[in-house]
Amino acid sequence: MDVFSSLMDGFATALTPMNLLYAVIGVILGSAVGVLPGLGPAMTIALLLPVTYVLEPTSAFIMFAGIYYGGMYGGSTTSILLNTPGESSSVVTAIEGNKMAKAGRAAQALATAAIGSFVAGTIGTALLAVFAPIVVEFAVSLGSPSYFAIMVLALVAVTAVLGSSRLRGFASLGLGLAIGLVGMDSVTGQRRLTFGQPLLADGLDIVVVAVAIFAVGEALWVAAHMRRTPLHVIPVGRPWMGKQDWKRSWKPWLRGTAFGFPFGALPAGGAEIPTFLSYVTEKRLSKHPEEFGKGAIEGVAGPEAANNAAAAGTMTPLLALGLPTNATAAVMLAAFVQFGIQPGPLLFANEGPLVWALIASLFIGNFLLLLINLPLAPMWAKILQLPRPYLYAGILFFATLGAYSVNLQAFDLVLLLVLGALGFMMRRFGLPVLPLILGVILGPRIEGQLRKSLQLSAGDPAGLLGEPIAVSIYIILALILAWPLIFKLVRRNRPAAAGPVPATEAAPAAPSGSSVHADLPVHPDGAAHTGSSIHSQSSGKPDSNVQSDGSAHPDKKETP
Amino acid sequence: MSSSPTLTSRLKGRSELGVALLLGAAGVLVLVDAIALVTPYSQSDPVGPKTLPYIVSGLLLVCAVLLAINVLRGGQGEAEGGEDVDLSHPADWKTIxxxxxxFVANILLIDWAGWVVSGTVLFWGSAWALGSRHYVRDGLISVGLAVLTFYGFYLGLGIPLPAGLLEGIL
Structure with a gap:
């Protein structure tokens, strides 16, 4: 069956009244939690997992699709109206978006974000529909050694490329893999890390781990550092754009989409790099460069489009390879597994109707987002005023409920608290959360592929290199790991290029290196209290980045 | 690190070393557990259940050592910001x-007293800890949420949350 007719069948499934209702619920829920601080789409889906067991898998995933896109949009609303981005992907939006809002152009900023998200999301989903089957065709020919290599690449790339400290990323990954080890070994039935505790034999439920790390950890962390002064939310009416705004927005939308989708689809995806690249590009190309830093609409339109296109791109490896590259995709993978569906190349063959309904509902969710969120923007601004004690008490309440309802045992709540404390510690000491979640979810799958690969070669490690794809992936992997070293050598040989030293080392991933970072204005009110990597780069803290690898470095400040 | 005064001054304000310690402990734990596994060599599973634990414990131990070195040389993890986070004041243990x-009260109460009671305690207590002083309004919201979710899960999802003390009434 060709893509188009499959997709039409998907629409037929997704447009039944019940499924449409779930999509609407998903979009509203997603936007609400995206707007609310402390909650994100990944956590929302994790919390809803036990609840959705009673649903058809198709309906559940249609709702998840709505939550996914809704959450992205909600996040940008907060950045624009509050200047405190909740997620790293909306950091860039806050730079110009909040300036626009302060200048009385909040309605236009929200409008260009919403319409740009719609444009990018729609194009991105179309690309997903076209490319995912192609990737699948390629992927079915791969054997275990290649899958093993791809999964290792995804783990290492997410850990090494995102976030500000590689060392802390790998520490988090190690903890996640260790958590993933707990329970009965799937091949031999041996109990690992259960300490004779029968309740641990089935392993730690992914719902409990995700809810603990995302929700409980966040609630405890915020409780420790609650902002006592009320936040200043800029009031906003219904979003709209003038003719001039349209004229200045449409090109950034398209360029942002072009940046976002490929980065989202890569194993080391994420929306940080494309949003950032889009911002810099728009600044260069703008006919109004003087407005940048004072609220240029291009600086909102481009990054927002990039953000949403990356979100669509992320679905490609998830559906075609069973490979999640962000937290939401990781939780969705867990959801597939809990519904007894095996993600990966066979997904399209075995669960065709479900996959195409999911893709169709991504289109529908996008459209609903535009339809619902333009009129509801003032309401989202009001949600931001919810008293904080209720918000965080509510998060703890529903986290407990979600985790308890999986197995109805109080022991899970003890785990919830212990892992929540771990989440608190990780936030305190700058350990990124994503590698841990990916480690928990991918760890057992990686082990499975490793065993299968070596079973074929009767234990000879050379079996891991048995496929050409695997070999090329290991070369890419080596390059990613050696990148900071190469970068240092190159810089030493070209001292002229060593201008902004702390800034150049800050992001080993940004391809255009120093020039990119030098362009980013230091963000005066954001730099002090946002933990995002971009702010730290622009403020040029000497010890926050590559040096954290523990490697010796000439600029090192030795504390006596 | 030769003389003790330098050592103490180096250790001061280095609570992050605790993270390195935790990583090290986790690494040792995984290692010890893996060694204790007894598996005969099997042709069909040459990798066995021990390999991944060994790799993971190696990763954790290396990270622990590198992190300790990094922290002692002045490296610092960046605390996470957010909408409601104000990092200018130190951690407020009177709230936590x-x-x-x-949270613990909820764990202890949930099986015995039931979700409606324990959930009420959880929400009311959390709101109080977080600074809400509208005792009556908080109480009403707590009871409302707990009862609503109890019936919602029971009737809507078929998940019987424990009724506990209120068995027969609910």
Whole structure:
């Protein structure tokens, strides 16, 4: 069956009244939690997992699709109206978006974000529909050694490329893999890390781990550092754009989409790099460069489009390879597994109707987002005023409920608290959360592929290199790991290029290196209290980045 | 690190070393557990259940050592910001401890007293710990949420949350 007719069948499934209702619920829920601080789409889906067991898998995933896109949009609303981005992907939006809002152009900023998200999301989903089957065709020919290599690449790339400290990323990954080890070994039935505790034999439920790390950890962390002064939310009416705004927005939308989708689809995806690249590009190309830093609409339109296109791109490896590259995709993978569906190349063959309904509902969710969120923007601004004690008490309440309802045992709540404390510690000491979640979810799958690969070669490690794809992936992997070293050598040989030293080392991933970072204005009110990597780069803290690898470095400040 | 005064001054304000310690402990734990596994060599599973634990414990131990070195040389993890986070004041344990208290109370009560009671305690206690002083309004919201979710899960999802003390009434 060709893509188009499959997709039409998907629409037929997704447009039944019940499924449409779930999509609407998903979009509203997603936007609400995206707007609310402390909650994100990944956590929302994790919390809803036990609840959705009673649903058809198709309906559940249609709702998840709505939550996914809704959450992205909600996040940008907060950045624009509050200047405190909740997620790293909306950091860039806050730079110009909040300036626009302060200048009385909040309605236009929200409008260009919403319409740009719609444009990018729609194009991105179309690309997903076209490319995912192609990737699948390629992927079915791969054997275990290649899958093993791809999964290792995804783990290492997410850990090494995102976030500000590689060392802390790998520490988090190690903890996640260790958590993933707990329970009965799937091949031999041996109990690992259960300490004779029968309740641990089935392993730690992914719902409990995700809810603990995302929700409980966040609630405890915020409780420790609650902002006592009320936040200043800029009031906003219904979003709209003038003719001039349209004229200045449409090109950034398209360029942002072009940046976002490929980065989202890569194993080391994420929306940080494309949003950032889009911002810099728009600044260069703008006919109004003087407005940048004072609220240029291009600086909102481009990054927002990039953000949403990356979100669509992320679905490609998830559906075609069973490979999640962000937290939401990781939780969705867990959801597939809990519904007894095996993600990966066979997904399209075995669960065709479900996959195409999911893709169709991504289109529908996008459209609903535009339809619902333009009129509801003032309401989202009001949600931001919810008293904080209720918000965080509510998060703890529903986290407990979600985790308890999986197995109805109080022991899970003890785990919830212990892992929540771990989440608190990780936030305190700058350990990124994503590698841990990916480690928990991918760890057992990686082990499975490793065993299968070596079973074929009767234990000879050379079996891991048995496929050409695997070999090329290991070369890419080596390059990613050696990148900071190469970068240092190159810089030493070209001292002229060593201008902004702390800034150049800050992001080993940004391809255009120093020039990119030098362009980013230091963000005066954001730099002090946002933990995002971009702010730290622009403020040029000497010890926050590559040096954290523990490697010796000439600029090192030795504390006596 | 030769003389003790330098050592103490180096250790001061280095609570992050605790993270390195935790990583090290986790690494040792995984290692010891893996060694204790007894598996005969099997042709069909040459990798066995021990390999991945060995790799993971190696990763954790290396990270622990590198992190300790990094922290002693002045490296610092960046605390996470957010909408409601104000990092300018130190951690406020007077909020966290009662909050954890409410959470623990819920764990202890849930099987015996039931979700409606324990959930009420959890929400009310958390809101109080977080600074809400509208005792009556908080109480009404707590009871409302707990009862609503109890019936919602029972009737809507078929998940019977424990009724506990209120068995027969609900």
């Amino acid at each position: 401890l009662p909050l954890v208290g409410a």
